[in-house]
Amino acid sequence: MSEQGETGEATTILLVEDDAPTCWRLQDALVKAGYKVRSAGTLGEARQALNGGAPRVLLTDLRLPDGHGIELIRETRQRFPDTEIMVISALGDEESVISAITVGATGYLLKDAFPTDIATTVRDLVAGHSPISASIARFIVRRTQGAAPSSAEPPRGPVLNTARLTPREIDILWGIAKGFSYAEIGCGCSSGGR
Structure with missing residues (x-):
């Protein structure tokens, strides 16, 4: 089954992850679900990929070798307001979560709480939901x-x-x-x- 956008073309995803095994695993699962996936391992590579056009979805880590994913989220939200943005990170501290959400992330998953089906999570994100790890949601509610x-x-x-x-x-x-x-x-x- 192919995940198609409103134009009938495959939904495009920019996956920004510097850990190669994690990137491969996510990319493989998304491609098998019918998504068109471009990947980047650094902030610089992600910026280059964005110069090629707006992805429907940005999935990004926060800790990148040449910068912070918060910068990428802010830039993407300003340039492409319709792009859905989800953080996939090991960083679950207060500053990281609040910063990512404030600058434009609509979902936030911790790497230790990956959903069993990332394609379904992306589908939910595109449908207007905000996938958030349970511990992050609890943290937001308490705060x-x-x-x-x-x-x-x-x-x-x-x-x-x-x-x-x-x-x-x-x-x-x-x-x-x-x-x-x-x-x-x-x-x-x-x-x-x-």
Whole structure:
């Protein structure tokens, strides 16, 4: 079965991953599912690939040999607002997650929590969902709620200070945690019912 976009052509994916075995495994699974995949191992190679046109989906690691994936996400979002962007990284710290989402990532998967079927995850992303590893989703929810632990339950980690988040950043995180697409979050359609 071929994954086709609105024009009937195969959905294009730019996969940015510097670990060769991981890149091969992901690329193989995506190609077998009918996606057209270009791959890059560095920030420079990714930028060159983007000069060839907008991919429908950008799947990127954050830690790259010649820079940070946050730069790539920001540049891609500015140049190609319709491209869906998902992070696939080992970095699950607060700064990495918030930065990636704030600059335009609509999904965030940790490498240790890869879905069994990456093609299905990409299909969900293109359909307007925001695939997020469970631990990242939990982290986002706790951060936006102020993470006040109940006295009946021992704390599972540090209480995170949300005072540094702007109201817009909180809206973005709520939208992603609720599964809204980047377009819905961008137009403010997700801010109701919080």
